[in-house]
Amino acid sequence: MATIRARIAARSLGPGERLPSIRRLAEALAVSPGTVVEAYDRLAAEGLIRARRGSGFFVAGQALPPLQLADPAPAARAVDPFWVSRLALEADDSVPKPGCGWLPPDWMPEAALRRGLRQLARAETGVLTDYGGSRGSARLRRLLLARLAEEGLEVGPGHLALTGSGTEALDLVCRLQLSPGDTVLVDDPCYFNFQALLKAHQVRLVSVPYTGTGPDPAAFEAVLATEKPRLYLTNSALHNPTGATLSPAVAHRILVAAGAAGMTIVEDDIFADLEPEPSVRLAALDGLKRVIRIGSFSKTLSASVRCGYIVAPPDWIEALTDLQIATRFGGPSPLAAELIAEVLTGGTYRKHVEDLRRRLERSRRDAAHALARLGFTPALMPRGGFYLWCRLPDGLPEGIPEPRSDGQSDRHPRAPSATALAERARASPTPLVLAPGNVFSPTRTADAYMRFNAPHTMMPGVLERLAAVMA
């Protein structure tokens, strides 16, 4: 490879020129023809040379894009529910992301993942090559049934399907249940991607204020009576973004109201493992009559290993299985599911999660103190998880006018504005990805709030950058 590279670099082999035949080069270098074939193939994979079938290898006529193929710079765009996701997924590693929704790599069970990959390298061939069953790995489904039983959700195999991710589980439910124009209920504030997903489904959003103990029950009953939503999407135990926990009394009241209105509830329990003590769950309370439970391992095990799951009545699971075949030809990657199963059965996952909870408690406390010194006030101190939903300091920075739906600009902006601060952080020469309150708020009434990811906020230099953009 070095020989050919040098010749191309020195232009003794020019663009379009044919490379020496495999036999000739093998003789010249006194190596086997197989070695030359492999070297040529690697150079072709790098784009330096190209194969033409039946006629050998040629120097590539045109340089290929550089190895670090960055995402094309996104066009300037509104600070909408996609804004944080795009910035956080597309920013390079040097940009701190106190607004992102996942833990730093060194908080994840790295050693167990590496061990799992080495074990998978010895798995039976079908795991490495086949599509897998229509509901995903039987081994992982069995482990999940055991975990669900621990939580008080005793269900049979017909109630469970694996999906490509937690988000895909939610998308499948929406595809099954919703038609354009339907009404869907979410919390205010809620996870911004609920809004992005529901926009893709072309449904009408209504919202209910979220309090420290769940959705405001009176407002919940009122919106069910007037708006007749088909679905309600929520997180119970550690609400995103507020970190609040649903209380048993509110849980009971909203289940009764949902029952009376014939509305289905989707409980997204993706943060379940980060709770210090189990709290009430709608799915367990209701016994899956009108509550569908979804989850994944993205927040505690790996977001790279894409796999989610859905727990629902068997007729729903049956319909979702068809839908998964139509839209992605089956369940999640067997490799991904087996890797998760390896980590779950490896004997270290429970301790990893306990360590995570302890580290997160310290991290939330430290971040709350550090943010308080900058004038941010947490709306509440969450029992678990990694989010802090903080009120901005008064009067800092100046609010910017928000475009209104009537096209006029608002002449009486409220200050402070998290949107303005997040835009300023994005455009700074030392940028930061922040998560301004309004991207979580269907009514856009949370511009005085910001969601902070405690471990990312406590990474070196982040608070200094934040202080600088606030100056």
Place this chain on the structure above:
Amino acid sequence: MATIRARIAARSLGPGERLPSIRRLAEALAVSPGTVVEAYDRLAAEGLIRARRGSGFFVAGQALPPLQLADPAPAARAVDPFWVSRLALEADDSVPKPGCGWLPPDWMPEAALRRGLRQLARAETGVLTDYGGSRGSARLRRLLLARLAEEGLEVGPGHLALTGSGTEALDLVCRLQLSPGDTVLVDDPCYFNFQALLKAHQVRLVSVPYTGTGPDPAAFEAVLATEKPRLYLTNSALHNPTGATLSPAVAHRILVAAGAAGMTIVEDDIFADLEPEPSVRLAALDGLKRVIRIGSFSKTLSASVRCGYIVAPPDWIEALTDLQIATRFGGPSPLAAELIAEVLTGGTYRKHVEDLRRRLERSRRDAAHALARLGFTPALMPRGGFYLWCRLPDGLPEGIPEPRSDGQSDRHPRAPSATALAERARASPTPLVLAPGNVFSPTRTADAYMRFNAPHTMMPGVLERLAAVMA
């Protein structure tokens, strides 16, 4: 673990009973407490015992489902476009699947996949734990741009996004382009999952007869004039199920017609690598003006490593990127994309694909001869790939009445019926998964045809089982 298992089996520890404390058991067995924790965790992962946070481990109250958690037996269902997928994905390994759409595990690059997994076990931590960029691995995108350039499709990074699979790429295009009630054009016959996917999108299907050189051009022009379809989904090089190849003259004519009608074409090129010599491609001919190219590595590298891609104008890619965030929070698993990149750059993939083409040529020939002895006649001998689209022998077995759309049963069934044969094969004590012609035919006029997967057909015992169900 053996100690606890034995006590539970002997009922000296009964359901609900508390296990010895970690410290006590460690002392009794003279092992470290860490060893006991790991053993308890593994037993909990198996479902034999359960942890209650803060209060120790208990014997599980209820037995868990058996380790082989089979898919619940699917209800008897119509022989529709989902029928083959469900049977092929859900049948256990002992059931031969000459109707399936993938290669047997030992035809896939097993050694390269295992080597890739061992390399991934040493990858940087972010690859193992993070979501990855919104368009997927930059390394794999760069390799794909090089491969596309080899095919004559010279495009920049803004034209390419990775997706969760080839099917998901197609689904994203449909979500972006279609509304319920729109009209979509497919080939007759066509890949059955095109129909399943379009059903999920609630669109109206129209079809055009597929010939040995592509869609019938006169019928194509006529259907564009009268039906105004928004999209046309097709495979150019190795058409599924017929194995036919689009001719340059037909390609030109349908591009002109599509241009005049303002219709977008989606070219699913998933079998591209299995072609012996490159043939004409709509995307390359058209230069991506109205043709979108999708593909994946499921057929030549691994179906377990889920990753597809889409090549389209940059404004489409931008919209698809948002849609992928909304519906699955980003591109494919970084682990999956890196594994594919490892195999592509490992220096053995090109030879693997050449070997595949040679083996498949032999396999198609052998299968055609063997099937001819049972009375099946291939409609054509494909240039590549693994499918043989065969006419059934006359009069065998008896046709069964097809339910008609008016609810009456058809009193003059045509014999032979591939549907009847496939149903008989499914219900046999020595079952086979077959792919009857009508699941591929939007007009349900292909009941005299069956699609055979040559390598699966040539596996030991398959022809004998087929002969038995035909008797």
